[in-house]
Amino acid sequence: MKTSERSEVFFFPYDRGRAFLRGLRILFSKVANVVSTGDSVAVKVHMGEYGGSAYLRPPIVRRVCDLIKEAGGKPFVTDTTTLYPMGRFTASKYLSTAAYNGFTEESVGAPVVIADGERGYDGEWVDIPRQVSDCSLDKIKIAKKIFNADSLIVLSHVKGHDLAGFGGSIKNVAMGCVTKESKAAQHRVNRGVIDLSKCTGCGQCVEACPFKVLSLLEEKMVRDEEKCMNCNSCLYLCPESVYSMPPQAQERFQVSLAHAATGVLSRFHSKVAFINFVQDVTRSCDCVAPSGFPVVPDIGILASTDVVAIDKASLDLIAQSKPLGKFASINSPDILGKINGTDSLVQIRTAQELGLGNMTYELKEQNKNAK
Ligand code: SF4
Ligand code: SF4
Structure with missing residues (x-):
C-alpha cells in the first residue's frame, strides 16, 4: 500500500476512438508485474444485471484474460451474489444472467466463477487492521474463490451509485469481493x-x-x-x-466501503491491480436496470496499482467533462455525487486515511502518438 509518494495512474484516452484492445495492451503492460507465472488470477468484474446494458462488455474482459495468459497467469472471471433478489441473487441465477449478458467461458476465454458459492456465504474472514470515523466494521468475509486466488485484477465500470455517489474500484472491491454477511454489514448504516x-x-x-x-x-x-x-x-x-434512509447514511456507507476494501486488499498486498473504464457513465450502478442515460461522454481507461489514486483520477476526469443532456446543468466537481445527493470523495478520503493509497497522483497519458 502506498501512502506518501505520488502514485502513478496510466491513462488511455478515448479521444481517437474507443480503441480498447490497444489501450488495454498498453495499460496492462504497466501493471502486469502483479501477475507471476502460474498464478491463479481472479478477474473481478460486474457482469451486469438482467436488463442492464452499461456494464463492461465481454470482449473487454476477454482482452484482459488473454493478456493475463500472455503474462503466465491462469485467469478466472468472477463476481459475487447480491443481497437483493434479482438476476444475481444465487450463483446459479448469476451464471444464467451472466450468460444472457454474454459472459461465458467461451466468450471471455476463462472460467466464469461465482466466488461466494451458491447462496453467497462461502468465504474466509479477515481482520480490518484499524477503524476511523467511528466505523464499527472490524472484519470482513472475503468470497472464497477470490480469497484463494494468488492475484487480483479489478475491472471497474466507473459510474454513479445511489448511496456512494460514485462507484469505481473501491466500491467494486468492497462490495463485490465479499459474501452476503459482509455486504449486509456494510449496508447496516443505511437500514x-x-x-x-x-x-x-x-x-x-x-x-x-x-x-x-x-x-x-x-x-x-x-x-x-x-x-x-x-x-x-x-x-x-x-x-x-x-x-x-437514516441521516448521513450515504456518507457512513462510504466509510464502510473504505474499511471493507482495506480488509479485502490486505489479502493481496502487491498482487493486485485496478483498471477503471470511464465509459457509459450512468447516474446509477450496474445493479440497476435499465441502465439510464450517459452523464458525460466516454473518457477512457485508467490503470494503477493504487486504488485510491485511480478512483480519484477517474472522478477528476469526469469533473473535467461537460455533462450531457438532462445532466447539463450539474456543475463540477463531483458531478456524480451531486446527482446522487452526497459527497463521493468520502470513500476516497477514508481509504487514504486507512493507508490504502494516495489521492495525489501523476496521470500518465499513453495515447499521445497514436494515429
Ligand atoms: S411497510 Fe406497511 S405499507 Fe409498507 S409495504 Fe410493508 S405492509 Fe405495506
Ligand atoms: S432490508 Fe431487511 S427487512 Fe427489508 S427487505 Fe431487506 S432483509 Fe427484508
Whole structure:
C-alpha cells in the first residue's frame, strides 16, 4: 500500500476512438508485474444485471484474460451474489444472467466463477487492521474463490451509485469481493428507519423480503432486527414510504466501503491491480436496470496499482467533462455525487486515511502518438 509518494495512474484516452484492445495492451503492460507465472488470477468484474446494458462488455474482459495468459497467469472471471433478489441473487441465477449478458467461458476465454458459492456465504474472514470515523466494521468475509486466488485484477465500470455517489474500484472491491454477511454489514448504516404510523398493512414488503424477516402483526409490519440483511428491497418498494434512509447514511456507507476494501486488499498486498473504464457513465450502478442515460461522454481507461489514486483520477476526469443532456446543468466537481445527493470523495478520503493509497497522483497519458 502506498501512502506518501505520488502514485502513478496510466491513462488511455478515448479521444481517437474507443480503441480498447490497444489501450488495454498498453495499460496492462504497466501493471502486469502483479501477475507471476502460474498464478491463479481472479478477474473481478460486474457482469451486469438482467436488463442492464452499461456494464463492461465481454470482449473487454476477454482482452484482459488473454493478456493475463500472455503474462503466465491462469485467469478466472468472477463476481459475487447480491443481497437483493434479482438476476444475481444465487450463483446459479448469476451464471444464467451472466450468460444472457454474454459472459461465458467461451466468450471471455476463462472460467466464469461465482466466488461466494451458491447462496453467497462461502468465504474466509479477515481482520480490518484499524477503524476511523467511528466505523464499527472490524472484519470482513472475503468470497472464497477470490480469497484463494494468488492475484487480483479489478475491472471497474466507473459510474454513479445511489448511496456512494460514485462507484469505481473501491466500491467494486468492497462490495463485490465479499459474501452476503459482509455486504449486509456494510449496508447496516443505511437500514431503513421505520414510521409505522404510515403502514397500511398491505403486506407487499412481507412478500418481497428475500430473507423472510418481515411479518404482519395486527395489520402492521414487524421487522426482525437481528435477521434483517439491509438489502433495502422493502425501502424501495413500500408504497406508503414507511421506510426512510437514516441521516448521513450515504456518507457512513462510504466509510464502510473504505474499511471493507482495506480488509479485502490486505489479502493481496502487491498482487493486485485496478483498471477503471470511464465509459457509459450512468447516474446509477450496474445493479440497476435499465441502465439510464450517459452523464458525460466516454473518457477512457485508467490503470494503477493504487486504488485510491485511480478512483480519484477517474472522478477528476469526469469533473473535467461537460455533462450531457438532462445532466447539463450539474456543475463540477463531483458531478456524480451531486446527482446522487452526497459527497463521493468520502470513500476516497477514508481509504487514504486507512493507508490504502494516495489521492495525489501523476496521470500518465499513453495515447499521445497514436494515429
Ligand atoms: S409495504 Fe409498507 S405499507 Fe405495506 S405492509 Fe410493508 S411497510 Fe406497511
Ligand atoms: S427487512 Fe427489508 S432490508 Fe431487511 S432483509 Fe427484508 S427487505 Fe431487506
